[in-house]
Amino acid sequence: MKAYRHLFFDLDHTLWDFETNAHETLEQLFADYDLARHGLFTFAEFSSRYRDVNHALWRLYQSNKVTQKQLRETRFVRTLTRLGVAEADIPSDISDRFTDILPRKAAVFPHTHEVLTYLKDKGYQLHLITNGFEDVQHVKLASSRLTNYFEEIITSEHSGFLKPDPRMFAHALARAGATAAESLMVGDNLECDILGAYNSGIDQVYFNPDKRRHFAETTYEISSLAELRNFL
Template identity: 40%
Template sequence: MFKDIVTDVFFDLDHTLWDFEKNSALTFERILQANRVGVDLNDFLRVYIPLNLEFWKLYRDGKIIKEDLRYQRLKQTFDSLGFTISDETIHVLSEQYIEHLSSFTHLFPNTVDILDYLKPKYKLHIITNGFQEIQEKKLKNSNIHGYFDQIIDSEMAGVKKPDPIIYQLALQKANVAPEKSIMIGDSLEADIMGARAMGLHALHFNVHNDKKHDYCDMINDLNEIKSYL
């Protein structure tokens, strides 16, 4: 569909190529055990995962700062579970989570296969709202850093997707027009609506079982990209 139009492919990282939930769960398993925090991991994740998404939306909308995101998502998880834990331990867990997260390297199925398929044909880039200090480590530790020409993060841009400024910066750094570009990501608001508003094509990687919409096509497996590019 886009084979004769697109020259540059922009990917989101977390929840699109890098399996955030799996790597995050392994990180919590490690740091909770190391700090002898006797909470059941499954109970913790059941509460933490939706809370984390809520706090990321607040962060994306500029309503909280990075430090609040990192602390409050843990604090409210433990509070919701009725688990008594000191602020000092929460801060330790927050720091260790960031420190260890990028050491886990699980990717979504067919990530390397689709990157191998696309790399000879297109210029590949990353646009991420993740923290600059760990996104580069995730890419390098997962052995996919070399596939990408430009890596644009929200701290570099000073704004977060779906703000048009981060897309403008990405297009500028890639030296490409929006109509020759496509954005592939999991977030309807940040990736799809943000990209479409700037004139990029888009594919929605539907890992969250979102409802169908009119912004672009949805895919459930990264290998489906081959039908479009």
Template identity: 45%
Template sequence: MRYKHVFFDLDHTLWDFETNAVATLQELYAEHALQERGIPSFEQFYASYAVINDKLWDRFRKGFINRNELRLKRFSLTFLDFKICDDQLCERLGARFIEVLPTKTALFPHTMDVLNYLREKQYPLHLITNGFEETQRLKMKHSGIEHYFTHIVTSETAGSLKPHREIFDYALQLSGCSASDSIMIGDTPDVDILGAREAGIDQVYFAPLGALSGIQSTYTIQSLHELKTIL
């Protein structure tokens, strides 16, 4: 086999973050009666939240904000779009989001089938994620995939975020493998693909909605099932 170790991203690659986040936010919208607070519909609430959350995660990856600011500001800034200011409610929403989200179990199609296939072929499987340690482990536990992975490397344990090389080097050292016999599967070009490439690791760009133009990766797939043709 060309590759001896397989590294996966978690969110948007195996664990369907968008589906699970929407379900969580729908619960919070109803639970806290946000329509009565001046947010006309869940669809408007989510549209605003999604844009703000993406921008804040980009700032978090670049080291401009910490995780507590991320958790609070994604709700406080969303509320400002609707001319609402309520720091206590934002704090409650931030805490509840972290409680509820990891209990959701939606995975991308073929996730279990591919993980079973790779385990049967005796590939050591590992995870590299920018998510928070406790949250990511709970996601994996509730969705039934935690036991597939030998090492789970989060940005908290590594002290570094993708795409920085340090987190990939940390994962390689922890797993006892080299870049040349490893492969990384992820969905974000400037985080998973660029980071792995800079660390000397071959990459699989998972693009279920179609690949962005100009992205250079070792392989590109639209379905996890296609990994069977590579590994």
């Protein structure tokens, strides 16, 4: 068994349960802004359309085709106009409210705290490497009581690069004082986390809780964070 010393984790969709937290936030916004009054869509339709729009914009952001500002300003306008709301009727502060409320949510994936405690007690150096926005990632970590597990918290904004760019991983290794050979990347995204780490010479753990079918080659694959204890 290979001896790892440094474990790099993605945050959203790997430790912090983005879907659960986003769902709760969207429910609050739907009620607070009385979006049902338009009579054009249900909450389920609003939530589904938002997810589609947000996912598409994040892919553009990760390809450097839109900026953070454009992503934040556009996602609710696109969501609501596509559901039939006139642009003039879209609340001007809805995106800011979403950005304020969401990171204060605390849902994490099952076994997150116990596994991170186990790994830290075993002497592994734990780090975060995330494409998420700097101003919200630290709030998420604090809200979900994750901050103290990690030695280094590396964000794309701070490094100047986005996963899967090898320069992001090189920056993370340098920050952690680690080599690729002694490091392991844990993440849910086959392109950003798994392929990015592979191309940087770093072994990978693909976190696949929904057991989605794929054809990628990964060093390890797990459907529960508890499975990390099987080989670490």
